[in-house]
Amino acid sequence: MYPMRSRRNFLKAAGTMAGASLLSCEPPKATQSRDDGPADYTLTIAVTPVELAPNHIVSTTTYNGRFPGPLLRFKEGKQVTIDIHNQTNTPEQLHWHGQFVSTDVDGSAEEGTPYIPPHGSRRISFVPKPSGLRFYHSHVRAGSDLSAGQYAGLVGPVYIEPKDNPGNYDREVFLTLKEFEPTLSRGGDMDMDFLASRTPVQGLKDTGEGAMKASLAKGMPHGFEVGYGSFTINGRMLGQGEPIRVKQGERILFHVLNGSATEIRSLALPGHMFTIVAMDGNPIPKPKTVPGLWLGTAERISAVVQMDHPGVWIMGDLSDDDRNHGMGIVVEYAGMKSKPQWIAPAPFKWDYAHLGNVDGVVPSPDQVFDMTFAKDNAAENGFNRWTINNVSFSDDHMKPMFQVKQGKRYRLRIRNASDDIHPIHLHRHSFELTRVAGQVTSGMMKDVVMVGGYQEMEVDFVADNPGLTLFHCHQQLHMDFGFMALIDYV
């Protein structure tokens, strides 16, 4: 075993962290993977204050006393050792989202990863891959406790440097979008119509609406939803942090992470377009230029913006309400001083299929797994209970739902019999989008994708990382109330 860090050393480390810029990275120390040597990185989980704005300070659980957690820059294929200290009273899991790691370090109790015990530590080592924008976050069940899980400040970006870097940009800026001060409400969720295909599949709609009608007829209220009091980019409300200072002609590669526990986010910059080069860290077949971005919970987008429209602008969420409560950051051209301006982009639809190859051809899967998602309104103490193929995942229902063999290709044929959009996530593997709401596509590898209300989707994955593998909706309120399934290698 390795010695615990002394409190004095921790305070010293925390002080260094607090002084670091939110947009800068902390370079790794010398790589060292011996059990008794120093780790490459140390992450300390503790309840700390986070200053969202002057005189607007929240107390929440963070990594290294800051939000977001420090940007970790790894090199693809080069082993890293990380010490994780848990200074809270509850067991923690730290999930390496989007990486092909083993179940021992993935950070999912459902797969068998050991917890980081309360007031205890764990040292882990793994080989980072694949390259691109990944992240780390808490992976514990919050349930009705809105201080736990990803409702807390337990989110931080990871960038894995590719072995060769062909990037055509001047510099990188990392943006983590995240809300604070969550509360429960019963209003029902807002309808969002940004996805390209909105024509519902009639059979799914009949099922979903029938179930909801029957529940309401029994006198059930609508199930709880979560709302937020404050909205931030890199932990600061709009106008409260340092602006992003740019020069005319610069090409900036934005790495955008939706670190929300439950929300779908959007982002636009008046007078500028985004050229998407990677989704969830994976290069897309051909860069595509769009007027704005949409990201489901846990999705990431890497996009280049050519700075060719001088001014002082608000880069922010398309929702006026959320932007006015902080979801934005100021972009300031050199030499320009004025009140930051927001101008909404012309309406546009978010079309996953067109970000991939629309006429693409994919290998036939060895086997197809059907999955139907459904909501049982307010069935669990007022919370909606979620099912996959009529099974609600819980401590009593953890049996793997699907079996795979190493090296085979599998297709998940997904049918969403609910009106909610679900950002579904597969651990320890990437999947290829092959059909989105009836439209064929190929070449886009992701680890989270939004399935529209009453819509269908097909994604393929190759079973290339043996061990229990968790599939779930990344919306914390959904995953915590049954929306999970395990896949096992046989």
Ligand SMILES: [Cu+2]
């Ligand atoms: Cu969901």
